[in-house]
Amino acid sequence: MAADETPVGRRLKAIKQIIIVCSGKGGVGKSSVSAQLALSLYASSPSARVGILDVDLTGPSIPRMLGLDGHGVLQSSEGWVPVYADGSEARLGCMSVGFLLKRKEDSVVWRGPKKNAMIRQFLSDVRWGELDYLVIDTPPGTSDEHLSLLEHMAPAHSRLSAVIVTTPQAVALMDAMKCLSFTRTVNLPVLGLIENMSGYVCPCCGEVSNVFSTGGGEQMAKQEGLTFLGSLPVDTELVTLLDAAESTQAVHELPHGTERTFQLIEQYQRTSSSKLFKPIVDRIVGALCGPGDVGDGTLSS
């Protein structure tokens, strides 16, 4: 196929599945879901190779969440080397505009064409190697970044799918609807919907408060004929883990990265969210592999 011959197409050939995490609204937890998805896929099999690409150019959050703040990107003859969250094992690669900034408070003030160019570069120049999954974290909205992604990834269209994240409020659901109608317009299969921030458990008395109301996501999924992947309550443990992902980066430079991130995965697996996320990932993997496939178990042997 001639379309395969674009630089992006060549690069993406070695990637088995591409999952785009999107939502119309900002701050509903796209990045935290992307990070959890990547971590869970990583843990799903001892040989799974996962990449996470952050195309939120004006507000990259992935580096912080994976505890990679302050790292830089290395050039190699084969392209940019992703920052590996698990150090020498190199099974969890990460790429974000955050790695390209000199200071963390530098703003990226770019209009569409420049964002488009950056995304193309991320897709064509990053040396991911062979990947089982590439998780793509997107900015809010349905604009330049999203159109560019879909445009450049056209050669790999058959391996693309999307996960929509929403919170239960009406305001967020409205934007999630817009996001869904976007995926329909561009013919992007939707794996399902995740309702985030549904309920908060008071650490003092255990009372569950529906901070942003509840149940809206499931209802929307039913109405629109989507798979409802699950709902995740607000988990302060997780917020703290992903947020604080320790500012130790100054002390531990790259060589020490290994131990530290294993720590992140271990810590993540201890949170209650990871238990709730497990069936979500199983459902996603199931949907991607098709009903006949046994899943990742076969890969590990």
Place this chain on the structure above:
Amino acid sequence: MIAVQQAVEAPSPLSVPSNAPEHCPGTESELAGKAAACAGCANQDVCASGQTKGPDPALPFVRERMSNVKRKILVLSGKGGVGKSTFTAQLGWAFSADDRVQTGIMDVDICGPSIPTILGIASEQVHASSSGWSPVYVQDNLGVMSVGFMLPSSKDAIMWRGPKKNGLISQFLKDVDWGELDYLLVDTPPGTSDEHLSIVQYLKESGIDGAVVITTPQEVALQDVRREIDFCRKVGIRVLGVVENMSGFVCPNCKTESQIFKPSTGGAKKMAAEMGVELLGAVPLDPRIGKSADYGVSFLDEYPDSPASIAYMDIIDRIKQILGDA
């Protein structure tokens, strides 16, 4: 101004047009139309002729409309979902509580307009008259303009790239018949991109009175907010102050306050001190705020005695004070 610019110097973000090629030097640059990146650009001839050093043709119209507006305030935040639209709505309601004050709210979040829902006017339409588009009025003295009023259904997605968004923003500024306004509040989408550059570009001449930056206490949000403040400095907008939203949650059962979004790095207070901006106040997380927004009613009117309302009112008073309107 500097007569000779280095080819490597970054272009001023304000002078790069929305449909420019990747490495556009900026239309006001000495290199406009002559740089390597200009080859093949549809506007190369225009830039090379030197015409572009003049102002945008829409600017005189914007200036004329905006000459009737006393104060223009932007509500910004690098991060999404921190409460920009909610805060804008509360600010609008609070200003218009005084019936001598005329307030306008302009929603430039084109891909995700929330303002119509929050203000309870989601099903309204914009009407055109000889003097321009009429805003939708929530009450006599509170007019609203949003792309949400122009869609056939709320389910429709707007998939626009930058240039189209900019076109609409310029129309919002020059074609909307706001009338005499005391305050124009501009609610923006998250990020620092097309919409933000455009609004600043179009309002530069008329002058923006300042920006209110909204954040939540986590570092992930603060990171983006630092970038937003950096953006304000780059383009020369005065930051009126920072509002910390969703700070602390009081359990309705046991009344214990807990931090849902933990300020792992000192929260907005420390960030504001580091960046040299004022912390206007902190608003606790109250599930009723979200509910009010979903139903389109004013939280301040519904629950005037709640701690969140008191925090909102203090912040609004402080903003008036900073602007010299108190």
